[in-house]
Amino acid sequence: MLVSLAWSSLASRRKSVILTFLSLLISISVLLSVEHIRQQAKESFNRTISDVDMIVGAPSGQLNLLLYSVFRMGSPTSNINYKSYETLKSSSLVKWAIPISLGDSHRSFRVMGTNNSYFEHFKYGTKQPLTFNSGQPFNTLFEAVIGADVAKKLSYKIGDSVVIAHGIGNTSFTHHENTPFIIKGILSPTGTPVDKTIHVSLNAIEAIHLSPAKQAELLNNVDSVNTTPESITAVMLGLKSKFSTFKLQRDINNYKADRLMAVLPGVAMTELWQMMATVENLLRVIGILVLVSSLFGLSTMLLASMAQRKNEIAVLRVLGAGPSAIFSLVLVEALILVILASAAATTLLSLTIWLLGDWLGATYGLFLNANMLNVETLKVITVITVAAIITSAIPAYEAYKNALHSSLGAKS
Numbered sequence: 001m002l003v004s005l006a007w008s009s010l011a012s013r014r015k016s017v018i019l020t021f022l023s024l025l026i027s028i029s030v031l032l033s034v035e036h037i038r039q040q041a042k043e044s045f046n047r048t049i050s051d052v053d054m055i056v057g058a059p060s061g062q063l064n065l066l067l068y069s070v071f072r073m074g075s076p077t078s079n080i081n082y083k084s085y086e087t088l089k090s091s092s093l094v095k096w097a098i099p100i101s102l103g104d105s106h107r108s109f110r111v112m113g114t115n116n117s118y119f120e121h122f123k124y125g126t127k128q129p130l131t132f133n134s135g136q137p138f139n140t141l142f143e144a145v146i147g148a149d150v151a152k153k154l155s156y157k158i159g160d161s162v163v164i165a166h167g168i169g170n171t172s173f174t175h176h177e178n179t180p181f182i183i184k185g186i187l188s189p190t191g192t193p194v195d196k197t198i199h200v201s202l203n204a205i206e207a208i209h210l211s212p213a214k215q216a217e218l219l220n221n222v223d224s225v226n227t228t229p230e231s232i233t234a235v236m237l238g239l240k241s242k243f244s245t246f247k248l249q250r251d252i253n254n255y256k257a258d259r260l261m262a263v264l265p266g267v268a269m270t271e272l273w274q275m276m277a278t279v280e281n282l283l284r285v286i287g288i289l290v291l292v293s294s295l296f297g298l299s300t301m302l303l304a305s306m307a308q309r310k311n312e313i314a315v316l317r318v319l320g321a322g323p324s325a326i327f328s329l330v331l332v333e334a335l336i337l338v339i340l341a342s343a344a345a346t347t348l349l350s351l352t353i354w355l356l357g358d359w360l361g362a363t364y365g366l367f368l369n370a371n372m373l374n375v376e377t378l379k380v381i382t383v384i385t386v387a388a389i390i391t392s393a394i395p396a397y398e399a400y401k402n403a404l405h406s407s408l409g410a411k412s
Helices: 004-013 012-048 061-068 082-089 117-121 148-154 202-207 213-221 242-255 265-275 277-304 305-316 323-364 375-411
Strands: 054-057 094-106 109-114 134-136 143-146 181-186 197-201 234-240 259-261
Touching: 004 012, 004 094, 004 242, 004 259, 004 323, 012 134, 012 277, 012 323, 012 375, 054 061, 054 242, 054 265, 061 094, 061 234, 061 259, 061 265, 094 202, 109 148, 109 202, 109 265, 117 323, 134 202, 148 323, 197 202, 265 277, 277 323, 277 375, 323 375
Parallel strands: 109 197, 143 181
Antiparallel strands: 054 234, 054 259, 094 109, 094 234, 134 181, 143 197
């Protein structure tokens, strides 16, 4: 009964109601999207690297090591000896090891030296392996495998040549033009820094930094020049047993032959995310303020309608509706608007994420779940509903007083 009356009352004031509904729709969409993206972004953030138990590099702080080895951000303070990598690889506790060498670039994209164990063992997301959109891993010295973003933005295809530049800036005055690389493979999109990376072999990184005479000799006979690197940037490790993680980390940090530091990616990711908590909370506050503004708009709309609804209230009183029923009627009107706006916002966001999901993942690395019906969303909608009831209590009480006065007037 109350719902039917509330719906009819809202329909009679459809212009102001529609504007209030749109205001609620926008504010609830903002708040839900902030909360959903915050949760999903954290998961996407942690999806950048998967199934890697440890990262080893030169001592520079675990965040710095994580940033340059995983996210290709910043530069290492120093390298570690290649012999240290070989020692780690041969450890009885280590299942596999991926060497990484950074320091060069191509048209603002980072170049990473590694070996084929990278394509075999590196995983992202929920332990998803790297796959090739076309081509295959590099086999010879001057072959390269590029990420999806590199291929897309530079319009590269299999067989094209790439000239690597020294340094990581957008502009470089040192180009290794004597040793161009041929693109051998193009990786499928991952939504991670892998997409923005050009992968070459460790030996190739060493070869491009040789003297012109050595490079000429190398081009004539690959086996005539030793291209084994003396140092690399970092090593990613997969362990045979998770129980040996802390023992190996302690042994690496106390390694005497080289200055090494071992970090656990999960721990470093958590620390990095905590540093971003300020931005996270700021977005949440902005969403809450927008919602509060809309709820006050809802309350103002209901209050403004009280003067116009005196006759309506009087008719309801004649029909036997008590002041408490009038109070409940106004609250039901507010709840109808909020519930409809919440449902519309949830549907709209789900549809938007479903349509743009692949683009967001490939472009920004945000793997967003289009299903908005989860515990977090229900919590937010519950809070919104409670807030709507509280803010609507003022106009509801005003309607209650009007009904009470009309009742007293009728008795007198």
